[in-house]
Amino acid sequence: MYRIKLLTVIFCFGLGLVQAQSSYVLKENVPYYDAKTQASDVYIKERCKLDVYYPKDTTGVATAIWFHGGGLENGEKHIPEGLLKKGIIVVTVNYRMHPKVKHPVYIEDAAAAVAWTFNHISEFNGDPKKIFVTGHSAGGYLASMVGFDKHYLNKHGIDADDIAGLIPFSGHAITHFTVRKEMGIAGTQPIIDAYAPLFHVRKDAPPTLLITGDRDLELLGRYEENAYFHRMLKVIGHPEVTLMELDGYGHNMVYPAIPLLLDFMSNKSH
Numbered sequence: 001m002y003r004i005k006l007l008t009v010i011f012c013f014g015l016g017l018v019q020a021q022s023s024y025v026l027k028e029n030v031p032y033y034d035a036k037t038q039a040s041d042v043y044i045k046e047r048c049k050l051d052v053y054y055p056k057d058t059t060g061v062a063t064a065i066w067f068h069g070g071g072l073e074n075g076e077k078h079i080p081e082g083l084l085k086k087g088i089i090v091v092t093v094n095y096r097m098h099p100k101v102k103h104p105v106y107i108e109d110a111a112a113a114v115a116w117t118f119n120h121i122s123e124f125n126g127d128p129k130k131i132f133v134t135g136h137s138a139g140g141y142l143a144s145m146v147g148f149d150k151h152y153l154n155k156h157g158i159d160a161d162d163i164a165g166l167i168p169f170s171g172h173a174i175t176h177f178t179v180r181k182e183m184g185i186a187g188t189q190p191i192i193d194a195y196a197p198l199f200h201v202r203k204d205a206p207p208t209l210l211i212t213g214d215r216d217l218e219l220l221g222r223y224e225e226n227a228y229f230h231r232m233l234k235v236i237g238h239p240e241v242t243l244m245e246l247d248g249y250g251h252n253m254v255y256p257a258i259p260l261l262l263d264f265m266s267n268k269s270h
Contacts, residue, residue, distance in 0.1 A: 002243070003245045003247055023055065023056040023057055024053060024056065024084075024085060025054055025055075025056050026051060026052070026053045027051065027052045027054075028051045029049045029050075029051065030049060030116075031048060031049055032050050032112050032113045032115075033048050033112055043096055043100055043101070044096070047094050047095065047109075048094065048112070048113075049077075050077065050092060050093045050113055050116070051077055051079070051091070051092050052089065052091050052124050053083075053084075053089065054089040054125055054126065055089070055125060058087070059125045060125070060126075060127045060130075061087070061088060061089050061125050061126050061127060061130070062088050062089070062126070062127065062131075062132065062265050062266075062269040063088065063089040063091060063117060063121050063131045063132065064083060064088055064090050064091070064133075064134055064167075064265065065091045065093065065113065065114055065117055065131065065132065065133045065134065065143075066078075066079065066080065066090055066091065066093070066134055066135055066139065067093055067110060067133075067134070067135030067138070067139030067140070067142045067143055068092070068093075068094075068136065068138075068139050069135065069136040069137030069138045069139050069140070070097070071138050071178055072097055072106050072138045072141075072176060072178040072179070073097050073099070073178060075097075075138070075139075077092040077093055080254055080255075080258060082255060082258030082259070083258060083261075083262075086262055088262070089121065089124060089125070089126045091113070091117050093109075095110055095113070095142070096109055098178050098181075098182065102182045103176075103178075103182055103195055104152075104195065106138075106142060107142060107145045107146065107149075107152055107195075110142040110143075110146050111146050111153050111155070114133060114153060114158070114163070115153060115156035115157075115158045117131055118131060118158050118162070129162070129164065130164050130265075130268075131163055131164055132163070132165045132166070132261075132264075132265050132268070133146060133147055133165075133166055133167070134166070134168065134261060135169065136170060136171075137169070137170050137171060138172075138176065139168075139171070140168030140169045140172070141168065141171040141172040141197070142171075143166055143167070143168045144166060144171050144172075144173065144197035145195070145197055145200075146160065146163075147160050147163050147166040147206055148160070148166075148200035148201070148202065148205050149194070149197075149199075149200045160206070161204060161205070161206060164206065164268050165206055165207045165208070165264060165265065165268050166205070166206050166207070166209070167208075167211065167260075167261050167264055167265075168197075168210060168211070169211050169254060169257050170213055170218065170219070170222055170226075170251055170253055171197075171210075172196070172197070172222070172225065173196065173198045173225040173226050173229035174190050174192050174196045175190075175191040175193055175195045175196040176195065179195045190221065190225070197229060198225070198228065198232065201229070201232045201233055201236055201238075202236065202238075203233070203236045203237040203238045203239070204238075205233075205238060207240035207268055208238070208240065208241045208242070209241075209242050209260065209261070209264045210226045210241070210242065210243045210244070211243075211245075211246065211253070211257045211260055211261075212226050212244075212245055212246070212253070213245070213246050213250045213251055214245060214246060214247050214249055214250065215245060217250035217251075219250075219251045222251065223245060229243075230242075230243035244260060
């Protein structure tokens with residue numbers, strides 16, 4: 001586990017960033033379910049879309065799939081400013097949310113978006129062997145669930161182990177508090193069941209970088225559950241898992257974590 005101060009993030013890890021590109025294209029509101037599925041549900045047609053932000057003149061590019069946060073109840077797809085013009089593709093995803101749907105719909109949508117990316121990213125100059133899944137808070141939880149519980153991607157004919165890396169930002173490792181609420185369980189009652197990334201700990205999962213804010217400033221227990229996740233992955237023999245804690249930052253730790261994400265992607269893409 002690494003406890004990192006802001007200056008270290010900027011000046012050390014920033015050196016490994018992939019080279020920026022000058023010409024980018026943004027393709028917006030691409031449906032990631034097929035036409036039949038879209039036609040079956042108005043909310044799917046409205047919500048299940050993604051944007052692809054890609055360099056125009058470069059091929060074989062690495063991709064970050066970004067899932068927004070918001071407690072599985074709020075939020076909109078967006079590209080974090082730190083990921084603009086960094087020589088990577090960004091796929092940013094909307095998914096259906098509580099209370100209009102309940103678990104595991106959120107995870108199923110996330111898996112469908114990841115599968116779409118595997119099947120289509122080459123059309124946007126991307127390399128399917130360099131797809132990384134990330135996101136903040138609820139988005140980090142979705143990234144972990146799709147990467148560790150293989151059955152969601154298996155439904156789409158995709159092996160989760162083909163993901164190049166998982167980088168959840170301050171994501172739940174236990175069962176998400178909104179999922180617990182749907183089951184009538186208090187937010188202060190930690191649960192590890194099939195809807196917890198921790199439940200699916202396995203040593204053959206993709207390379208994983210866990211990032212949280214300062215343990216004293218984070219949401220209740222968020223650092224500690226990630227620390228346990230990290231520990232159990234180590235115990236089971238996962239060869240490539242790292243936990244980083246950002247000193248001085250609480251749950252809103254996206255900005256200082258972005259260079260860590262880019263450095264991780266750069267290292268795993270070569």
